[in-house]
Amino acid sequence: MQMGLVNRVVPKPQLKETVDALVKRISEQSSPVLTLLKRVVFEGTWRPFDQALKRAQDIYLNQLFELQDSQEGLRALIEKRKPVWKNR
Secondary structure, eight states: OTTSSOOOOOOGGGHHHHHHHHHHHHHTSOHHHHHHHHHHHHHHTTSOHHHHHHHHHHHHHHTGGGSHHHHHHHHHHHHTSOOOOOOO
């Protein structure tokens, strides 16, 4: 939790409900953005933390911001509305 890798701890009886809610929330996001997120996690799994962080920064700065959905997400955040994903 101190490093920010864990943002919530729930009692075991609430685990399934919490996971289901998280899965629903994730599934409503942009597919290309989720693909890049999976790449960040996959490529960072076996690297030392500093190398994984550098690779994640590279993917986010050089691939994520090229996506139309990335721009839509930022606009929606600024305009305080739900984003409309085009999956591009």
